[in-house]
Amino acid sequence: MSDTVIGAPSAGGAKKVSRISDAVIRIAGNSQDGIQAIGGFLARLAGRSEQEVMTFMTIPSTISGGPSIFQVRIGNGEVLTAGDDADLLLAFYQHSYEDHISSLKKKGVVLYDSDHVTPKPEWETEYRHVGVPISSLTVEAIGGTAKDKGKNIYALGLLARLFDLNVPKLEKLVGERFTGKDPSILNNALAAFHAGYANSPSNLLETFQFADSQKQGSHQVVMNGNEAIAYGLIAGGVRFGAAYPITPWTDIMEIMRRELPKYGGSFIQCEDEIASISMALGASFAGRVAVTGSSGPGISLKTEALGWAVMAEMPLVIINVQRGGPSTGMPTNIEQSDLNIATFGGHGDAPRVVLAPANVEDCFYLSIEAVNIARKYNVPVMFLTDQGIATRIEAFPQPNLEQVCQDITPDFSAVPTYKPYDLAAANGVSPQVKPGTRILDGRYPIATGLEHDELGHPTGSPKLHVQMTAKRRKKLQALADTLPVPKIYGPPEGSVLLVGWGSTEGPIREAVDRSRAAGDSVSSIHLRHVNPLPNGLENIFSGFNRVFVVEMNDEGLYGYGQLGAILRARYCEAKIQGINKTDGLTWKVKEIIEGIKNKLRK
Amino acid sequence: MSQTLTDNPVATLQAPQPNPNPGERKGLTKKEIAADHPTWCPGCGDFSILALYFKLIEKRKLWHEKITTISGIGCSSRFPYFVQAHGAHFIHGRALPFASGVSLSRPDLHVFAFSGDGDAFSIGGNHFTHTARKNVKMTLVVMDNQVYGLTKKQTSPTSPLGFKSKTDIWGAVDYPINPAKQAIAVGATFVARTSASNPNHVLATMEAAMDHDGFSFVHCLSECVEFYEGAFDAANPRKGGVFNEVPKAHDVTDELAAYKLAGADFPGNFGILYQVKKPTKNARELEINQAAQSKFAGLKDWQILQKTFDRLK
Numbered sequence: 001m002s003d004t005v006i007g008a009p010s011a012g013g014a015k016k017v018s019r020i021s022d023a024v025i026r027i028a029g030n031s032q033d034g035i036q037a038i039g040g041f042l043a044r045l046a047g048r049s050e051q052e053v054m055t056f057m058t059i060p061s062t063i064s065g066g067p068s069i070f071q072v073r074i075g076n077g078e079v080l081t082a083g084d085d086a087d088l089l090l091a092f093y094q095h096s097y098e099d100h101i102s103s104l105k106k107k108g109v110v111l112y113d114s115d116h117v118t119p120k121p122e123w124e125t126e127y128r129h130v131g132v133p134i135s136s137l138t139v140e141a142i143g144g145t146a147k148d149k150g151k152n153i154y155a156l157g158l159l160a161r162l163f164d165l166n167v168p169k170l171e172k173l174v175g176e177r178f179t180g181k182d183p184s185i186l187n188n189a190l191a192a193f194h195a196g197y198a199n200s201p202s203n204l205l206e207t208f209q210f211a212d213s214q215k216q217g218s219h220q221v222v223m224n225g226n227e228a229i230a231y232g233l234i235a236g237g238v239r240f241g242a243a244y245p246i247t248p249w250t251d252i253m254e255i256m257r258r259e260l261p262k263y264g265g266s267f268i269q270c271e272d273e274i275a276s277i278s279m280a281l282g283a284s285f286a287g288r289v290a291v292t293g294s295s296g297p298g299i300s301l302k303t304e305a306l307g308w309a310v311m312a313e314m315p316l317v318i319i320n321v322q323r324g325g326p327s328t329g330m331p332t333n334i335e336q337s338d339l340n341i342a343t344f345g346g347h348g349d350a351p352r353v354v355l356a357p358a359n360v361e362d363c364f365y366l367s368i369e370a371v372n373i374a375r376k377y378n379v380p381v382m383f384l385t386d387q388g389i390a391t392r393i394e395a396f397p398q399p400n401l402e403q404v405c406q407d408i409t410p411d412f413s414a415v416p417t418y419k420p421y422d423l424a425a426a427n428g429v430s431p432q433v434k435p436g437t438r439i440l441d442g443r444y445p446i447a448t449g450l451e452h453d454e455l456g457h458p459t460g461s462p463k464l465h466v467q468m469t470a471k472r473r474k475k476l477q478a479l480a481d482t483l484p485v486p487k488i489y490g491p492p493e494g495s496v497l498l499v500g501w502g503s504t505e506g507p508i509r510e511a512v513d514r515s516r517a518a519g520d521s522v523s524s525i526h527l528r529h530v531n532p533l534p535n536g537l538e539n540i541f542s543g544f545n546r547v548f549v550v551e552m553n554d555e556g557l558y559g560y561g562q563l564g565a566i567l568r569a570r571y572c573e574a575k576i577q578g579i580n581k582t583d584g585l586t587w588k589v590k591e592i593i594e595g596i597k598n599k600l601r602k
Numbered sequence: 603m604s605q606t607l608t609d610n611p612v613a614t615l616q617a618p619q620p621n622p623n624p625g626e627r628k629g630l631t632k633k634e635i636a637a638d639h640p641t642w643c644p645g646c647g648d649f650s651i652l653a654l655y656f657k658l659i660e661k662r663k664l665w666h667e668k669i670t671t672i673s674g675i676g677c678s679s680r681f682p683y684f685v686q687a688h689g690a691h692f693i694h695g696r697a698l699p700f701a702s703g704v705s706l707s708r709p710d711l712h713v714f715a716f717s718g719d720g721d722a723f724s725i726g727g728n729h730f731t732h733t734a735r736k737n738v739k740m741t742l743v744v745m746d747n748q749v750y751g752l753t754k755k756q757t758s759p760t761s762p763l764g765f766k767s768k769t770d771i772w773g774a775v776d777y778p779i780n781p782a783k784q785a786i787a788v789g790a791t792f793v794a795r796t797s798a799s800n801p802n803h804v805l806a807t808m809e810a811a812m813d814h815d816g817f818s819f820v821h822c823l824s825e826c827v828e829f830y831e832g833a834f835d836a837a838n839p840r841k842g843g844v845f846n847e848v849p850k851a852h853d854v855t856d857e858l859a860a861y862k863l864a865g866a867d868f869p870g871n872f873g874i875l876y877q878v879k880k881p882t883k884n885a886r887e888l889e890i891n892q893a894a895q896s897k898f899a900g901l902k903d904w905q906i907l908q909k910t911f912d913r914l915k
Contacts, residue, residue: 290703435667444637448690
């Protein structure tokens with residue numbers, strides 16, 4: 001709420017109305033309190049109001065309960081991150097209050113449930129405290145059986161009043177959420193909402209109003225990264241998938257299991273991770289590009305079959321929703337530490353494609369690109385998203401589905417002859433013929449993990465191993481030639497270039513904005529194609545004195561994170577260094593700025 | 603049986619159309635079906651199974667492009683290279699999930715998986731259980747020689763107690779698996795036992811397995827003359843043994859009777875031990891699809907997705 005415009009306070013104790021263009025709201029409670037639902041309503045409302053929105057949440061990895069937060073940032077300008085510090089903290093419990101007050105800006109508003117929270121006097125001067133007995137007022141509003149249920153919706157009503165949100169739109173959203181359920185549930189929810197809305201905390205002397213969005217008339221959709229990937233794959237023509245449940249990948253398989261039958265496809269829950277990639281490869285072998293996915297440990301288990309896909313030149317999309325590792329690690333935290341396994345995991349020389357979406361919208365479009373790269377180059381494509389982007393909700397312009405949806409049904413017409421591993425194919429890219437296709441010379445191919453001749457039959461020939469290894473590599477080199485050079489955010493020359501990949505694009509850009517505003521010469525690029533790397537990065541690097549690779553992984557034995565090490569290996573460039581962290585939380589903009597300063601001091 | 607297994611593809615994959623005039627195309631000859639010369643040791647039981655697979659293709663007039671031959675790793679699993687048909691030689695132990703991916707997305711294909719005792723019951727044991735319980739339509743032939751052959755004589759999960767191998771120089775100490783009993787216990791809908799030494803019996807069993815609508819499991823004894831010679835002599839009349847078929851009175855739908863029969867001391871009985879009709883995974887998924895698609899009749903795929911996006915506004 002940095003650019004607050006103060007409205008005229010009217011006489012008679014009426015409240016001041018401040019016009020704002022941006023607000024960060026942090027909701028803190030326990031995971032079963034429905035705080036994600038409040039955040040979800042706010043995010044969707046922002047999407048429908050042509051506002052930009054981004055959310056951030058933490059969830060405990062315990063089975064039931066535990067502290068949890070949901071942060072939502074709504075703005076009329078470009079929203080790049082979920083915000084470092086909150087303008088408003090909604091605290092349901094004492095622990096929510098005590099643990100998260102430090103995330104609040106000075107003089108920010110803490111709205112707390114006075115049934116559970118006792119404010120600390122030393123904080124009352126620093127932050128504006130607004131206590132509402134949310135729990136008891138909710139019970140009063142909906143009746144004695146409600147207990148704790150519904151207090152999130154009551155709080156939503158409070159927020160609606162505080163931020164002058166569009167009530168009919170919110171009512172509609174609440175209605176949509178509870179359609180198909182017992183009508184009394186919706187009635188209770190609306191009763192709680194209106195009670196909250198009607199409660200005007202007497203000690204609150206200011207309410208806020210969002211300035212009109214500049215994006216009037218644009219149509220937006222609101223979803224999280226996992227949803228965007230699932231729908232992107234469907235748009236890309238994927239009609240078969242197989243997987244095993246693991247957090248935070250599971251949402252994608254649940255969505256696809258539910259959605260694919262509408263399109264005549266299937267998503268199969270398998271007995272284990274290895275079966276999943278195997279089944280997906282079977283389906284890819286038999287027809288269209290299929291998908292499997294997992295997180296951390298599951299990806300480790302899939303690597304042998306991934307090697308087969310490289311050797312057999314079988315297209316496949318593997319979604320890896322990264323989480324903290326190694327081993328079971330931090331299942332509900334964010335880390336970008338699977339770049340090495342994605343790029344190099346497995347035995348042998350096994351080149352594969354690695355893509356990483358930069359934001360939720362990119363999850364949708366890059367999924368389609370993943371399908372197309374897999375089928376064009378007959379390679380497995382590892383899609384590296386992470387826990388942060390998986391659960392982060394953003395609004396983005398509604399895609400033109402008629403244009404982007406594609407049918408990737410293979411052609412089964414008979415062919416005169418067929419070599420699956422044709423060494424004469426340009427750039428090593430040999431097209432595939434699927435089972436069911438008649439091959440008129442009567443010589444049929446075998447998809448194989450053994451080193452093979454052009455028909456797929458095993459060979460011990462050293463010469464063929466050299467040629468086939470080169471064929472598998474050349475395909476990726478050909479792909480690299482087609483990749484766009486990343487756009488530089490900021491001027492193309494300066495003292496510092498930040499390099500990021502995956503979900504960190506927003507905070508890195510905001511760090512560039514703030515640094516430049518403070519007079520520092522900082523630009524950034526963001527890599528979505530991580531393996532192969534696009535050509536021409538060396539030209540970009542040459543414009544800067546220092547190149548800092550910003551990654552959420554360890555600085556490693558030699559001082560560089562995983563992408564940092566790859567870039568140093570490729571460019572032999574001593575000015576490439578890492579800004580890394582491993583706390584399992586998304587980058588705060590100020591952490592990146594601090595990282596730059598620390599590196600420059602050295 | 604016609605070339606297509608079903609008129610209703612499970613997935614929307616546009617299945618290849620059957621030849622409109624099947625009469626115009628002759629069935630394949632053995633010469634047309636045979637590909638690479640098998641790399642097995644002379645005298646290996648697997649030769650017999652390969653020859654009978656050719657015979658099955660010939661007899662049932664299956665065409666190259668309608669058959670997929672899938673395997674994992676092991677001596678047995680070299681099988682696809684020797685057959686002129688679309689095939690896949692996958693990784694160790696995982697032929698069944700791979701074959702399931704083919705079966706569930708391509709109802710027009712005959713899916714055959716060939717495996718060995720190590721591949722199917724040891725490293726791939728989990729998949730054997732789950733493919734059987736899901737009743738995915740395919741035929742699995744396990745060529746069981748009770749020894750690891752490709753790696754030269756280590757104990758396998760079906761090696762009998764006391765079998766001396768390089769990993770059990772004193773004789774095997776782990777109790778062996780009884781594959782047929784295991785298959786029945788985990789819900790396979792077709793369980794048969796045969797032996798490579800009885801070609802007619804192998805062919806009849808494979809044919810019945812192919813015609814079974816569901817997961818059909820053929821446990822086929824196949825001697826490794828190199829590392830476990832004489833393992834199955836007791837089941838071979840030419841070597842002084844007895845080849846007892848399943849008694850005529852046996853009710854193949856009686857699970858308990860089948861389980862008992864499967865558990866008889868070696869050599870036991872050969873033939874179909876257990877066979878029941880149960881909806882396949884393929885059929886169940888098709889039902890789900892038909893129910894889901896009925897709500898979107900006449901809509902293009904992008905329009906269906908648009909409906910979803912309309913709710914995400």
